[in-house]
Amino acid sequence: EGYSSGTILPEGEAELRDRLDRAGIPSTARAEIAVLAASPEAGQAALVERVPSVLGSAEFTKAGVVVVEGPTGLLIVEVLAG
Numbered sequence: 723e724g725y726s727s728g729t730i731l732p733e734g735e736a737e738l739r740d741r742l743d744r745a746g747i748p749s750t751a752r753a754e755i756a757v758l759a760a761s762p763e764a765g766q767a768a769l770v771e772r773v774p775s776v777l778g779s780a781e782f783t784k785a786g787v788v789v790v791e792g793p794t795g796l797l798i799v800e801v802l803a804g
Contacts, residue, residue, distance in 0.1 A: 738752050738754050738801070739752055742801075742803055747784060747803055749784070749803035749804060750781075750804065751779075751781040751782060751802075751803065751804040752801075752802065752803050752804075753773070753776050753782070753800075753801070753802045754799065754800070754801050754802075755769055755772060755773055755776070755799070755800045755802075756797065756798070756799045756800075757769055757772060757797075757798050758794060758795055758796065758797055758798075759795055759796050759798060760795045760796070761795075761796070762789065762796065762798075765789070765796050765798040766798075768798075769798065769800055776802065777802075779804075781804040782802040782803065782804040783803070783804045784802070784803045784804065785800060785801070785802050785803075786800070786801045787799070787800045787801075
């Protein structure tokens with residue numbers, strides 16, 4: 723099945739806040755962005771295109787990125803906090 727199904731919660735949802743708190747990352751601003759792409763370059767372009775205002779925001783001072791290669795390409799998830 724790979725990663726062909728699942729849920730990423732929208733920016734600011736309580737579950738993301740709870741996960742960051744459990745990891746010891748206090749935050750007042752949070753965002754989680756997920757894209758599917760054929761290559762790392764296409765994934766980065768998709769992230770920037772999807773929410774340019776979030777990625778350029780000074781309120782985010784911490785970032786975490788995970789890239790998983792699967793049967794349909796790359797799943798890239800970026801978590802931002804500030």
